[in-house]
Structure formats: structure tokens, C-alpha cells
Amino acid sequence: MSAAADSRLRGHLQGHGSAALAALALAALALAACTAVAFWPSLQWLVARWSAPDGYFSHGPLVPAASLWLAWRGRARLRAATGDGSWWGLLWIAPALAFGVASAWLRKDSPAALALLVLLPGFTLLLGGRERLRALALPLAFLAFAWPFPMFAVVKAIDLLKRIVVPASCALVNLFGAGMQARGSFLLLPGGGRLLVDDECSGLKSALALVALGAFMAGTARGLSRKARVFLFALALPIAVVANVFRVALLAAIGRVGGVTEANRWHGPSNWAVYVVAIAIYVGLERLLRGKRGETPPPAAPPVPPRPAAAGSNWARYLVALALTAAAAVATWRCARPRPSTAVPFTASIANAIGDWAGRDRSLTPRQYELLETRDILFREYARGGDLVLACIAVAGADGKAAHPPEICYRGQGWDVVEQRQVVHALSGRERKIDRLRVRQDGVELLVWSWYRVGTDETPDWLQEQQLAFAATLAGRDDRAALLRFSTSLGKVAPEDVAATAAAEAAAEARLLDFVGKFLPAYDAALAAVK
Numbered sequence: 001m002s003a004a005a006d007s008r009l010r011g012h013l014q015g016h017g018s019a020a021l022a023a024l025a026l027a028a029l030a031l032a033a034c035t036a037v038a039f040w041p042s043l044q045w046l047v048a049r050w051s052a053p054d055g056y057f058s059h060g061p062l063v064p065a066a067s068l069w070l071a072w073r074g075r076a077r078l079r080a081a082t083g084d085g086s087w088w089g090l091l092w093i094a095p096a097l098a099f100g101v102a103s104a105w106l107r108k109d110s111p112a113a114l115a116l117l118v119l120l121p122g123f124t125l126l127l128g129g130r131e132r133l134r135a136l137a138l139p140l141a142f143l144a145f146a147w148p149f150p151m152f153a154v155v156k157a158i159d160l161l162k163r164i165v166v167p168a169s170c171a172l173v174n175l176f177g178a179g180m181q182a183r184g185s186f187l188l189l190p191g192g193g194r195l196l197v198d199d200e201c202s203g204l205k206s207a208l209a210l211v212a213l214g215a216f217m218a219g220t221a222r223g224l225s226r227k228a229r230v231f232l233f234a235l236a237l238p239i240a241v242v243a244n245v246f247r248v249a250l251l252a253a254i255g256r257v258g259g260v261t262e263a264n265r266w267h268g269p270s271n272w273a274v275y276v277v278a279i280a281i282y283v284g285l286e287r288l289l290r291g292k293r294g295e296t297p298p299p300a301a302p303p304v305p306p307r308p309a310a311a312g313s314n315w316a317r318y319l320v321a322l323a324l325t326a327a328a329a330v331a332t333w334r335c336a337r338p339r340p341s342t343a344v345p346f347t348a349s350i351a352n353a354i355g356d357w358a359g360r361d362r363s364l365t366p367r368q369y370e371l372l373e374t375r376d377i378l379f380r381e382y383a384r385g386g387d388l389v390l391a392c393i394a395v396a397g398a399d400g401k402a403a404h405p406p407e408i409c410y411r412g413q414g415w416d417v418v419e420q421r422q423v424v425h426a427l428s429g430r431e432r433k434i435d436r437l438r439v440r441q442d443g444v445e446l447l448v449w450s451w452y453r454v455g456t457d458e459t460p461d462w463l464q465e466q467q468l469a470f471a472a473t474l475a476g477r478d479d480r481a482a483l484l485r486f487s488t489s490l491g492k493v494a495p496e497d498v499a500a501t502a503a504a505e506a507a508a509e510a511r512l513l514d515f516v517g518k519f520l521p522a523y524d525a526a527l528a529a530v531k
Helices: 002-037 040-051 062-073 075-079 087-105 108-128 131-136 137-146 150-174 202-222 226-234 236-260 260-265 269-293 311-335 366-372 404-412 462-473 496-531
Strands: 181-183 186-188 194-196 355-360 378-385 387-395 414-426 430-441 444-454 458-460 481-492
Touching: 002 040, 002 087, 002 108, 002 311, 040 087, 040 108, 040 311, 040 444, 062 075, 062 137, 062 202, 075 131, 087 108, 087 311, 087 378, 108 131, 131 137, 137 202, 150 181, 150 186, 150 202, 150 236, 150 404, 186 236, 194 260, 202 226, 202 236, 202 269, 226 236, 226 269, 236 260, 236 269, 236 366, 260 269, 355 496, 378 496, 387 496, 404 414, 404 430, 404 444, 414 496, 430 458, 444 462, 444 496, 458 462, 462 481, 481 496
Parallel strands: none
Antiparallel strands: 181 186, 186 194, 355 378, 378 387, 387 481, 414 430, 430 444, 444 458, 444 481
């Protein structure tokens, strides 16, 4: 320890004494404990999302550790910060705690975790003051990279990245005469095989980790101007996407030469290649920017002796922060208690035989359950002679979560969306607005109807369903949100054969009208039985 730091430490001990330091440590521990309780549901959710085997945020636990290192790295500036805490910190703390409690009440984990990111700067400003907040700005801001997106945002991001990666990798490998075609989430080989660019191959996981790494490297790079740091950080996502495009193109080339099995064998090892290539590019760019700048970092300014804080006002701020956080902890505990639910999933009570339609349950993969965000799911194929209709009903559990827009699900499985629009049909004695979707894969087309129900309210729009569920919770109603989706095949139709396509579409429409009209009374009867 330097002589100046040692002198400051002795002065602090003399001014406050060991008893005051012990009391301060206890107050800090009490505040940390109340904060952990107030955000306990969202902390559990964070750990679950970080540790999910097939998740996209496995870099999450490294972010707090890196943030602590950044704070330690700037400890000299933190020691030199002067001034007392500021009551303006309450303008951050009060809304963050209120938002966290409201999120716990509404069973929305992602917003609660976001509120925690707002709370920490508020504590810093309230207890440490503006200069200490500035000194800790980078470590606190870096914590945002540990925040997992809500599942619907993850699905949309995957879909967006696939729209970039699949055609770009196809175009790249075709520069060398591969003769491949991009179809939805598939790369079609000339010999008839096909490579699925699944969710993992979208590159979302590597993109999130590399953007966090880019922010870390830009923030810690020495000898770069602020503009150069911003430029370096802005390149993180493009570099990650380009590296993944090259990876998928390489796998496509391997599949072109050695077949689909050989390409799948290199799927796992190629994941690490994305990180190696992206980091190498990033380090090279950092050195290039530093070389162009041609400057050495300016010498650090001599530390300014800290001005002692007013003990009375600091204790007052601690007590106010502790009281607010303790109140939020009690409110969260009451809101987050498990809500009563039926022992048997509601969908299990829906009749297997509906009129002249006979049902046969189909299984779901763990990944499909994760995307639908509920275990109360009916996934059943109903048959009548040669007619088939697949019914998928996803009912929200006690946490209020259920399903994402169907078009995202189909795109994720490699289907092309041909048409999407809203229509109105009279079903089961009532007019219903339905999202009508046509999708195609390998020449086969499906007609899909879907809408959401919250209590007695119905809507084909996912965002409006979220609003209805939010309003029901605010009103104290235990309305269970559900996605109702029905699909049937048009068969193999040639898009250029307009007459045949129109005839197949009309037959599929009639099939859905007949089945759904009979299914909805059975659905309502099952719902009434569990209430």
C-alpha cells in the first residue's frame, strides 16, 4: 500500500474508530440481505437462465465477477472521490423497488432483474455521492450484460439472426461453386440432403457473450480515445455475426463434400471456432486503433485526499435505504408466495373424442416446453377419416407465462411464412378474430389458426394478450391466459398452380371451421370443470 493510501486509512480509523466501522459493515450487510430478499425471485430466475443447458446466457455468472474486477481496477479513483451521499439517489431507489415488487406480483422475472440494475446505481448515489457514482459507472453499467432477455425476445432475436445467417452463409459457400439453396432454416444440398440451421446455429449465444466481451475490452483498453472505444464496442456484434456466418458456411462446405453426417460431426467443435476467430479479430482491431492513435495514456492525476463525510447524514441515508428495501422485501415475499393451482393440468381434461373426430396425443421435446413456457399443454392430433387437425393449447401456469407468437415457432422449425393476416369467423355461436397463417416447407403447406384467450376476452395479437393478462392481474382476477392454435395440411401444392392451391386452401379452411367449431365447446366445458 502506498504511503498516501496508508495515511488516508489511518485518518479514517482515527475519525470513526473500529466500532463505527463495525456498525457500518453491519448496516451494509443488512442492506445487502434485504436487497437479496426483495429480489429473491428474480435472482433465482437469473441463476436458472444462466445455468440452462441449452440457454443463451451461460456467460452471465462471469459478468458480476468482471464488474467487481473493473471496480477494483478503478479503486484509486474511487478512493480519491470526495463528497457525501446524495438524497437524489432516492429517485432511482424508490421506483426500482416499486417496479421490483410489481414484477414479483405479476410474476414477471425479467423486469424485476432489470429493476435491480437500476437499484444499484441508486444506492451508490445515495450513500456514496456523485463522484463515487461516476467512478463506478463502468462496473455498474457492465452488469447489464448479465441480464437475460425475456423468452419472447430471445425467440425474435433467433429468428432475426437466422434471416441473416442462412442466406449469407449460403451465398458465401456458393462463391466456391457449392450450388446450395437457402430455404427457411435449411441449407439444401445439391444431392438432396439438407442442413438445419437450428436455434444454436443462429449465433445468438456467441453474439451475446462476444458483445459483453467487446464492452469489457473497449472499457479496459489503454491508449484509446473515447470515440475509438465506442467504435470498438460498436463492432462487437457485427464481428460476432460475421464469425458465425463463416462457421455455418464452413459446415455447409463440409456437408457438401462429406455429407450431412460429417457436417453434424463438426457442429460442436465449430462453436469454439466462432469465439477464437471473433476474439482474434477484436484484438487485432484494438491494436490497430491504438497504433493509429499513436499516443500513450496520460499520467494519472495525483489522488485528491477525501473529504470526510458527515456521519449523521450518512447514517440517515443508510436507515432510509434500509427501511425502503426491508419494506420491499416484505412486499415481495407476500407477492411471490406460490399461488394455488390445480393438481392436474387443465388441458388433460379436454375430451379425446370430439364429435366425429378422434384424438391422439403427441409428445413435446424439452425445448418445445421451454419455448412455450408452461407445462399445461395439449398437443393432440385429431383425425376424421383422412382429415387431420393438430390442436395445440398452451395454458399459462401460476407464473402467468404462456407461449410466443406462432409464426416465430414455425420459422424456428424451418417453415417459410407465405401469408399472415387476421380474419373473422363465426365459431361456437360467436364471432372470433383469428390470426390466419400459411406456412410452407419442402413443398408442403399448412394453414394455421391461432388466437389468445384471457378469461372471456380473446385477441389474435400477442401484445394485446399481455395487456389483457396485466389488466386481469391488476383487477385481482385469476384469469388464465391461453394460446389456442389449430393447423391442418394443404398437402403438396405447387405455388404456380393457382387453382389447385385455392382449392386446397378452401378445403383446409372448411376442415378447420368444422373441427374448431366442435372443439371450443369441449374446451369451455373442461375449463368450467376446473373452476
